Amino acid sequence: MLINGAGGGVGHLAVQLARWKGARVIAVASGKHEALMRDLGADQFIDYNKTSADTAVHDVDLVFDTVGGTAASRFLKTIRRAGALFLAFPLGFDAQDEAELLGITVSSTQVRSSGAQLKKAAPLLDDGTVRVVIDSTYPLASAARAHERAEQGSIQGKIVLVLE
Ligand SMILES: NC(=O)c1ccc[n+]([C@@H]2O[C@H](COP(=O)([O-])OP(=O)(O)OC[C@H]3O[C@@H](n4cnc5c(N)ncnc54)[C@H](OP(=O)(O)O)[C@@H]3O)[C@@H](O)[C@H]2O)c1
Incomplete structure (x- = not known):
């Protein structure tokens, strides 16, 4: 799984939850976040100021793009056929047709307060699996x-x- 914007509020939690679920995580962020990303369990770190993550990586199952917008379409070439692109910020994404041709599922959701989900998250915070x-x-x-x-x-x- 590749997480773009991995150092931010959404991204750093996504890195930890993905590791918890057993994914191999590639974290993409500016260089200042590298030590934290490795500390949180990222298997690979890409500094987007030095390397273009969308061309450096191939055949990932899932890209979670927290930056999003129009530029998110560049990750379609990074994902394997039947893989998925999840957008934290979907506004401006205009490559649905291309994604369909490539067999890639593009989705997004809007966060809502959920007691049931927080109940599941609490033990992960308590035992240090997830750190804010x-x-x-x-x-x-x-x-x-x-x-x-x-x-x-x-x-x-x-x-x-x-x-x-
Ligand atoms: N769908 C929802 O329910 C939901 C919920 C919360 C947030 N959001 C949206 O998700 C987005 C992210 O929210 P957030 O709270 O995580 O924001 P944030 O805390 O500002 O994090 C954004 C991160 O992206 C990095 N970044 C900036 N340009 C980048 C680039 N070109 N490539 C890779 N990384 C880059 C930034 O740091 P560096 O540049 O130093 O790496 C920063 O760490 C926002 O658009 C927000 O509105 C959606």
């Missing part, structure tokens, strides 16, 4: 600063707002 990495923390009253941090990009893990 914190990029930065702000009091709720400084939420604007949190947004400024988000706008800077290159986030590693989650931004947390603290209720006091």
Whole structure:
């Protein structure tokens, strides 16, 4: 499984859940995330500033693209026939026809609060199988600063707002 944007809020959790499920994980992110990605269990790391992941890798079963948009179609050539492309941000993806010709399933979903899923996740957090990495923390009253941090990009893990 290849995870693009692996250092971010969604990506770093996807890396850990994929490892938990037994996948061989290729993490794609900027170089500053390499040590964390290896620590979280990624089998291979690709710095997208040095190597184009979509051409460096072939025949993966699944690409989870957290960056998404129009550029996600470049990963179709990275996936084996009957494989899958999952988009965290599907807006702008316009290569459904090409995906169909290649036999690749493209899907997306919108996160919803689910007590049942959190109940399953809790033991994984308790026993350290999944770790939430914190990029930065702000009091709720400084939420604007949190947004400024988000706008800077290159986030590693989650931004947390603290209720006091
Ligand atoms: N469908 C849903 O329910 C759902 C839920 C949550 C989020 N989302 C969406 O998913 C996307 C990601 O959310 P997030 O919270 O993970 O964002 P984030 O924390 O900002 O993470 C994005 C990551 O992508 C990396 N990145 C930026 N450009 C890249 C590139 N060209 N190639 C590879 N990596 C790149 C960034 O760091 P580096 O550049 O340093 O590697 C960063 O770590 C957003 O569009 C968000 O709206 C969807």
